[in-house]
Amino acid sequence: MATGEMSLRSAEAVAGNAPDRVLVERCQKGDPQAFARLVGLHEGMVFNLAARLIGDAEEAKDVAQDVFLQVYRTLGRFEGRSSLKTWIYRIVVNQCHNRHRFWRRRKKDCSRPLDELTPADQARLVAGDRGQPSPYDEVRRRERSGRVQAALLSLGFDHRAILLLREVEELSCETIAATLGIPEGTVKSRLARAREALRVRLLACLEEGDRA
Amino acid sequence: MTCTRVRAQLSSYLDGDLSPAASGALSAHLETCPACARHLESLRAALGMLADLPRISPSEGIAARVFDRLEVETRGPGLAMVFRSFGARRPLIFPSLVTAGLLVVTVLLGSVALDRAWRSLDEPLPPVAGAWGATTPASGTEANPLFPSADVGLPRARPGGPVAQDILAQMGEGTLFLETVVARDGSVSAVTLLTGDRLFAQPVVDALRRQKFEPVRLRGRPVAVSVYRLFSRMDVRSPMT
Numbered sequence: 061m062a063t064g065e066m067s068l069r070s071a072e073a074v075a076g077n078a079p080d081r082v083l084v085e086r087c088q089k090g091d092p093q094a095f096a097r098l099v100g101l102h103e104g105m106v107f108n109l110a111a112r113l114i115g116d117a118e119e120a121k122d123v124a125q126d127v128f129l130q131v132y133r134t135l136g137r138f139e140g141r142s143s144l145k146t147w148i149y150r151i152v153v154n155q156c157h158n159r160h161r162f163w164r165r166r167k168k169d170c171s172r173p174l175d176e177l178t179p180a181d182q183a184r185l186v187a188g189d190r191g192q193p194s195p196y197d198e199v200r201r202r203e204r205s206g207r208v209q210a211a212l213l214s215l216g217f218d219h220r221a222i223l224l225l226r227e228v229e230e231l232s233c234e235t236i237a238a239t240l241g242i243p244e245g246t247v248k249s250r251l252a253r254a255r256e257a258l259r260v261r262l263l264a265c266l267e268e269g270d271r272a
Numbered sequence: 273m274t275c276t277r278v279r280a281q282l283s284s285y286l287d288g289d290l291s292p293a294a295s296g297a298l299s300a301h302l303e304t305c306p307a308c309a310r311h312l313e314s315l316r317a318a319l320g321m322l323a324d325l326p327r328i329s330p331s332e333g334i335a336a337r338v339f340d341r342l343e344v345e346t347r348g349p350g351l352a353m354v355f356r357s358f359g360a361r362r363p364l365i366f367p368s369l370v371t372a373g374l375l376v377v378t379v380l381l382g383s384v385a386l387d388r389a390w391r392s393l394d395e396p397l398p399p400v401a402g403a404w405g406a407t408t409p410a411s412g413t414e415a416n417p418l419f420p421s422a423d424v425g426l427p428r429a430r431p432g433g434p435v436a437q438d439i440l441a442q443m444g445e446g447t448l449f450l451e452t453v454v455a456r457d458g459s460v461s462a463v464t465l466l467t468g469d470r471l472f473a474q475p476v477v478d479a480l481r482r483q484k485f486e487p488v489r490l491r492g493r494p495v496a497v498s499v500y501r502l503f504s505r506m507d508v509r510s511p512m513t
Binding site: 092096099100103104106107108111112117120121124125128129132201204205208209212223227228233248251252255256258259262263265266 | 282331
């Protein structure tokens, strides 16, 4: 199956997925408003994950479109064995992987430092719940984000994907295994290597932080 | 427990995946080994930095673009273009359709213009209506030849035909003024005696009719040319000494 939904564990179909199931059923019946709601619910997650995986906001927009088009086309085959979100995660990772391979084959780097986005894009960076940071803090935060993103992009695609799913999207190793279609043991060993690689790349940054 | 083994298990330790015994042993090692403790701290800090990355939101709603593309895929752009109200938002394919349409029109117009240009080279010019309704034959044809000018050169005689000396040998004393029409294929279509003795002129006229010329061209198109020639023969006698 193209989206690998069948391989996802049935354990994920928990009670919390009930609203998803209703939404999916309405989408399957061809309700455009339901599909608009589905896109609205997940577009932030899809775009953020794609942008971090690819490192380019414009490419991430295209990926997000492709993801939802694929969701629309294959929703009829979604059987609710996994959560809708997990199913969409898998599509995002696959689409980003395809795009990554496309650029690598052309020996080009499609990434663009995310902190060099347009002012309008930067204004949309959600600062979290830190309140209003001072300009100095803002500059430091941006610099740190740029270095973390650069470190992330210097890793292989598999390591990047597993780190983002675990540390940013906070998925369990079991869900990641289902999402990526690999055994849970592989997820854990790959995660350990990816974490260590990231630590090594951020060592200089961490030492600077300690001195500051 | 060696440092290498401890560091290999730090990821599982952070996730709480180790058995209580293994976890206890690792904690005990960390208390006695500052290097491994620092390693764990730096790992935690690096993962904290990753988790602290700000979430990026799309600059514009993705749903609208997805729906535009879905509409184009399901209905086809042609019908969507025709039956939509003027104020309705256009899908992204619209600009490319306009460009494609302009390109097709340009190619068609270009091919028609080229076709007409070629035809004008092959066909004689259409006849022109005169002042009293009589039609004048097309310019450049045998019935309405052109006169030599800066654009239309003099016809060059082909080798093999009678040359000036031969013609002069045919004529007797006197002066002949003749009009020769060189046809589009280079042959002589008409020779008219304008001035001179008809009897003396006949051999010259016959010789001129046998002449062959290179076809004269105007802008690549062969045209008939009218040439006026004056033949005069006089005996030059040597001076008396």
